[in-house]
Amino acid sequence: xYNSSNIIDYVIEAWEKLQQQTPLVQCITNSVAANYAAxxxxxxxxxxxxxxxxxxxxxxxxxxxxxxxxxxxxxxxxMQAIRISAKTAHENRIPWVLDPVGYGAVLKWxxxxxxxxxxxxxxxxxxxxxxISALAGSLSQSKGVDSTLKSDDMFQLAQGLLSKxxxxxxxxxxxYILSTAMxxxxxxRGGSHLQPKxxxxxxxxxxxxxxxCAVAPIHxxxxxxxxxxxxxxxxxxxxxxxxxSFNTMFMDYIHMMDANLIEQYACIELISDD
Amino acid sequence: xYNSSNIIDYVIEAWEKLQQQTPLVQCITNSVAANYAAxxxxxxxxxxxxxxxxxxxxxxxxxxxxxxxxxxxxxxxxMQAIRISAKTAHENRIPWVLDPVGYGAVLKWxxxxxxxxxxxxxxxxxxxxxxISALAGSLSQSKGVDSTLKSDDMFQLAQGLLSKxxxxxxxxxxxYILSTAMxxxxxxRGGSHLQPKxxxxxxxxxxxxxxxCAVAPIHxxxxxxxxxxxxxxxxxxxxxxxxxSFNTMFMDYIHMMDANLIEQYACIELISDD
Amino acid sequence: xYNSSNIIDYVIEAWEKLQQQTPLVQCITNSVAANYAAxxxxxxxxxxxxxxxxxxxxxxxxxxxxxxxxxxxxxxxxMQAIRISAKTAHENRIPWVLDPVGYGAVLKWxxxxxxxxxxxxxxxxxxxxxxISALAGSLSQSKGVDSTLKSDDMFQLAQGLLSKxxxxxxxxxxxYILSTAMxxxxxxRGGSHLQPKxxxxxxxxxxxxxxxCAVAPIHxxxxxxxxxxxxxxxxxxxxxxxxxSFNTMFMDYIHMMDANLIEQYACIELISDD
Numbered sequence: 001x002y003n004s005s006n007i008i009d010y011v012i013e014a015w016e017k018l019q020q021q022t023p024l025v026q027c028i029t030n031s032v033a034a035n036y037a038a039x040x041x042x043x044x045x046x047x048x049x050x051x052x053x054x055x056x057x058x059x060x061x062x063x064x065x066x067x068x069x070x071x072x073x074x075x076x077x078x079m080q081a082i083r084i085s086a087k088t089a090h091e092n093r094i095p096w097v098l099d100p101v102g103y104g105a106v107l108k109w110x111x112x113x114x115x116x117x118x119x120x121x122x123x124x125x126x127x128x129x130x131x132i133s134a135l136a137g138s139l140s141q142s143k144g145v146d147s148t149l150k151s152d153d154m155f156q157l158a159q160g161l162l163s164k165x166x167x168x169x170x171x172x173x174x175x176y177i178l179s180t181a182m183x184x185x186x187x188x189r190g191g192s193h194l195q196p197k198x199x200x201x202x203x204x205x206x207x208x209x210x211x212x213c214a215v216a217p218i219h220x221x222x223x224x225x226x227x228x229x230x231x232x233x234x235x236x237x238x239x240x241x242x243x244x245s246f247n248t249m250f251m252d253y254i255h256m257m258d259a260n261l262i263e264q265y266a267c268i269e270l271i272s273d274d
Numbered sequence: 275x276y277n278s279s280n281i282i283d284y285v286i287e288a289w290e291k292l293q294q295q296t297p298l299v300q301c302i303t304n305s306v307a308a309n310y311a312a313x314x315x316x317x318x319x320x321x322x323x324x325x326x327x328x329x330x331x332x333x334x335x336x337x338x339x340x341x342x343x344x345x346x347x348x349x350x351x352x353m354q355a356i357r358i359s360a361k362t363a364h365e366n367r368i369p370w371v372l373d374p375v376g377y378g379a380v381l382k383w384x385x386x387x388x389x390x391x392x393x394x395x396x397x398x399x400x401x402x403x404x405x406i407s408a409l410a411g412s413l414s415q416s417k418g419v420d421s422t423l424k425s426d427d428m429f430q431l432a433q434g435l436l437s438k439x440x441x442x443x444x445x446x447x448x449x450y451i452l453s454t455a456m457x458x459x460x461x462x463r464g465g466s467h468l469q470p471k472x473x474x475x476x477x478x479x480x481x482x483x484x485x486x487c488a489v490a491p492i493h494x495x496x497x498x499x500x501x502x503x504x505x506x507x508x509x510x511x512x513x514x515x516x517x518x519s520f521n522t523m524f525m526d527y528i529h530m531m532d533a534n535l536i537e538q539y540a541c542i543e544l545i546s547d548d
Numbered sequence: 549x550y551n552s553s554n555i556i557d558y559v560i561e562a563w564e565k566l567q568q569q570t571p572l573v574q575c576i577t578n579s580v581a582a583n584y585a586a587x588x589x590x591x592x593x594x595x596x597x598x599x600x601x602x603x604x605x606x607x608x609x610x611x612x613x614x615x616x617x618x619x620x621x622x623x624x625x626x627m628q629a630i631r632i633s634a635k636t637a638h639e640n641r642i643p644w645v646l647d648p649v650g651y652g653a654v655l656k657w658x659x660x661x662x663x664x665x666x667x668x669x670x671x672x673x674x675x676x677x678x679x680i681s682a683l684a685g686s687l688s689q690s691k692g693v694d695s696t697l698k699s700d701d702m703f704q705l706a707q708g709l710l711s712k713x714x715x716x717x718x719x720x721x722x723x724y725i726l727s728t729a730m731x732x733x734x735x736x737r738g739g740s741h742l743q744p745k746x747x748x749x750x751x752x753x754x755x756x757x758x759x760x761c762a763v764a765p766i767h768x769x770x771x772x773x774x775x776x777x778x779x780x781x782x783x784x785x786x787x788x789x790x791x792x793s794f795n796t797m798f799m800d801y802i803h804m805m806d807a808n809l810i811e812q813y814a815c816i817e818l819i820s821d822d
Binding site: 304305307308309310348349350382383469470473517519521522 | 588598603611
């Protein structure tokens with residue numbers, strides 16, 4: 001059984017394995033996030049590679065430790081690569097993360113593709129409350145690609161999605177993580193209200209989840225990535241309250257993370273899902 | 275009638291509306307600017323979304339508060355999205371900004387597309403002196419995508435373009451703004467000589483103009499965006515004289531802008547266009 | 549004959565010419581590197597333009613001072629542009645740099661294209677030890693796009709590649725440069741162990757080599773770019789030991805480079821290639 005104390009030990013263990021193994025993580029991501037997500041992965045200890053063409057997708061997914069798929073600004077060739085890589089990951093039991101950016105009625109092309117991708121059973125689906133609730137079939141007032149719903153109000157909706165993925169992560173002021181491997185819902189606090197003011201932080205978090213999935217069980221990997229992010233965001237904000245400086249410090253703390261900081265600052269709560 | 279004092283009041287009003295409304299701004303932009311422009315818009319108070327595929331362009335433009343089109347590194351799919359979104363914006367009276375990066379004889383593909391896009395009457399055309407003068411049909415010694423002409427020497431050329439767009443903005447050491455809604459030309463100073471040393475600042479300015487257009491009349495929106503940029507550039511340079519640090523501070527000041535800073539530092543001059 | 553003293557004079561001369569001439573450099577690069585490489589070139593003194601579509605490639609290469617081709621995240625349209633621009637550069641004696649990111653058995657599409665591009669005789673081929681040794685026909689344990697081989701152990705392999713290009717540059721903890729114009733191998737030290745923790749630094753170095761090639765002989769240009777990078781990395785690390793802050797300072801020092809810093813910090817060794 002998990003409790004907030006042994007969960008922290010598992011997070012530390014996952015972080016240590018990430019440092020030791022520096023797993024290769026394939027990221028198919030958007031034009032806004034490409035540089036940022038790669039830098040977050042490098043700073044965190046992983047080895048990112050943004051291979052997103054259909055001609056090399058299968059071969060590269062096969063040698064990757066994990067795969068991150070993000071639908072922020074898809075192109076036709078990326079969509080082809082996404083299908084190939086998701087299928088390859090599924091068939092080769094390589095963990096993969098699906099970030100359905102902007103999922104909803106307006107952005108039909110990507111939403112239809114996301115629906116189709118569910119057949120390859122993503123290890124983790126992560127998104128904001130609007131995206132997750134839309135994907136869960138619920139009505140959502142999505143405004144573009146940013147969330148207007150409180151994750152507090154609707155995390156239950158995500159339970160239904162656990163038939164499609166092993167783990168669901170909803171990010172917001174507070175993050176919620178649900179998994180088929182846990183009877184509880186994990187609530188993670190921390191971070192900074194400045195994070196939504198910096199583009200691609202959610203996309204980078206999706207890539208970081210994938211990195212942890214290469215070295216730890218899916219649910220613990222998802223928790224570890226959120227904790228890593230939340231602590232870096234909290235410590236960066238302690239030192240810098242404006243977006244440019246905060247962003248520099250945030251990358252610094254992603255890199256400076258260690259067992260002591262996790263021990264000291266992780267803010268994890270386990271709540272019953274009844 | 276406008277004067278340099280009431281213009282500042284209108285700029286402050288536009289800035290306040292931007293904070294209150296956080297408008298959704300669709301940006302079809304280049305691979306260099308995507309992350310930077312999104313971060314500038316978030317820092318300034320808007321909600322950017324880089325939807326640039328032809329399959330979602332129409333639906334997304336319809337729900338956007340404004341549209342920014344930038345031709346820095348076009349792809350065939352982006353070109354399709356650009357045509358669809360410009361047409362949709364025009365038909366739905368959604369303001370849109372055209373940034374004809376590199377317009378001229380050498381870069382024929384984009385230049386032909388720009389010519390074609392003029393049928394959808396952009397709200398604002400913004401560019402450097404070379405681009406604007408080339409688009410105005412004049413001879414220009416354009417060197418790649420950077421300007422080699424002084425905007426001081428040729429802003430009159432832009433007058434002719436006012437039949438194609440409601441507002442023309444020429445950026446350089448001093449920025450000039452012409453509009454069908456004003457009998458004067460607005461001259462904005464400030465910024466820093468380091469800005470041309472940082473890529474995509476012009477592209478981000480185009481996106482910021484679009485953001486302001488979602489909340490204020492076209493000409494005042496264009497002025498407000500330039501003033502916002504110029505003040506942030508000036509204040510950043512006061513604190514950091516090297517490109518990396520300047521860029522961090524610049525983003526900080528885009529975010530920290532407020533009525534007092536605008537009141538204190540706006541450097542606007544109204545000149546007769548005779 | 550070159551020695552470590554007169555080589556530094558040539559590097560200073562190349563840097564001065566870069567400042568005077570601000571050459572136009574066409575970069576066809578990946579989605580991760582586009583913004584970063586453009587900022588490095590601007591900070592260093594060049595004028596970058598990321599023209600990467602097949603419709604404008606020929607015309608733009610013809611007016612460029614140099615061309616940089618990087619195969620990090622190719623698209624079909626970029627691949628077409630790459631072929632056209634490499635051919636155009638070759639026919640018009642415009643120097644061009646080839647960065648075969650991820651070259652090896654796994655990433656076949658790009659590797660086949662690289663093989664084909666060798667017919668246009670790149671001025672410089674630059675990469676990490678894995679890429680260069682794979683391209684040299686040797687067996688390499690390439691792990692994704694990062695190097696797992698020590699450049700110390702295999703620089704001799706690169707000699708064979710000098711039939712395909714005028715200059716070969718292998719980057720790593722220590723950089724090695726081989727050229728048909730020199731009987732020695734040039735070894736450059738400096739930089740920081742944080743550089744591999746920041747994405748696209750190698751890609752930006754490739755673009756900087758191209759910028760120097762527009763103003764100086766190929767081998768001296770390649771040496772100058774590596775020295776410029778290594779000094780900026782060393783001085784940045786003296787001031788900042790975490791990735792976010794280091795990266796900001798690195799850009800600062802790329803920009804603040806001058807003859808005195810080169811004189812004082814260049815760490816060049818000439819070794820016999822026997």
